[in-house]
Amino acid sequence: MDFFEDIDKQNLPAHIAIIMDGNGRWAKERGKHRVFGHENGVHAVRSTVENCVKIGVDYLTLYTFSTENWKRPKLEVDTLMKLLVSSLKKELETFIKNNVKLNAIGDIESLPKKANHELKEVIEKTRGHTGMTLTLALSYGSREEIKNAVKQISAKVKNNIISIESIDETIINTHLYTHNLPDVDLLIRTSGEHRISNFLLWQIAYAELYFVDVFWPDFTEQYLAQAIKSYQNRERRFGKTSEQLN
Template identity: 70%
Template sequence: MSLQSKINPNKLPRHVAIIMDGNGRWAKQKGLLRTVGHENGSKAVREVVEACAEINIPNLTLYAFSTENWKRPKLEVELLMKLLINSLKKEISTLEENDIRLNAIGNLNALPKKAHNELIDVIEKTKSNTRMTLTLALSYGSREEITKTIKEISLKVKNNLISPSDIDESLINKHLYTRSLPDVDLLIRTSGEQRISNFLLWQIAYAELYFTDTLWPDYSKEHLFEAIINYQNRERRFGKTSEQLQN
């Protein structure tokens, strides 16, 4: 019996988010440049996107480039931006054929103009697709997102557009980059690291966390299916007791 056949189609997470970690270590283990690791990581992205589409996961968010990643060596950052552009050009036909909508979150204006323009172009061309939403977190940091949200809401209070009593979870959600997405149900991190790294801190409040030692370039459909099965075997209580859920 294949792993995919063990997945319960009635208990799928609505939103899977992945911290794609381990490209550099994968390359180092093989005596290769870090850039080669990033290039091979793009193959894993294709695998996971295809896997999510096959089992009908409606939302997949990938942590592609954080606000902190700008601190990396200039040549590595430039390569990552080139990879982004090339991947977008290469994969747009696949997104169209599979009815996948591309979305992006983060401080997108910080991206190089060429990368930004290519990103917006693919987002525009796939905006009517409905099978799945693939979100790339680019120049993204959760603290920056929350800070931006607080500033926007504070300005509205100052200008008497809303009152402090109007501020609730729903209002905050409407000001986040992820306003069009449901909360994360399953957060996966590869490479053996067990931390969140400033990723979707608000949105993962009740997410199930899944850590794997597999380095990102080696991550496959089967690894994703294993994570989904693990998720489906957990009891999600959202603060309630097991007895309450059973009743």
């Protein structure tokens, strides 16, 4: 069954961001260690990437590892970093086949040396790709991102590189990790939680939010299609009235 057959390809969200939540609880329900959930969550990532490419989504951003996740048990963090390395190695062929360009946002330098190296290597090998841009948010926190942007802009004002009067949304955007990405159109969160969890707070100002009551390892093309259909059934006014849009 093709869950995407009745989707309006002319009204796709250009940028989809996903909070991939529920790996640990998915594993616990099965009497397994949380690590088992993360390992199975990789399959949902591959499926989601391939389906977004298939229907023509331009940008997909995945909340892969937050700044707060460093507080988790060492075994879980170590496993997540190993999974990152192995997944990047395995998925490079998929990225090449699908013309996917890999991107990353966050404090990348805080990643373990091996994970940092593998990430940068795959980014370099896909740099020339012209298809969908897949962004991994790694060691990412939106408040940290905004704080860093404020510091950079303040330094430039202090050194007379820019004036206070010239600071606008464009200036702020250029100092964010996501300076090379458009704003988010559709934000999806799995697991039934209704929180943003410090993810792309500036970039989702006008995003449509979609919460689905399924853990990430069970997020299939059916749920992706439902999220996009929900997006397409909403009226995006950006402060205007319905009459103005019509």
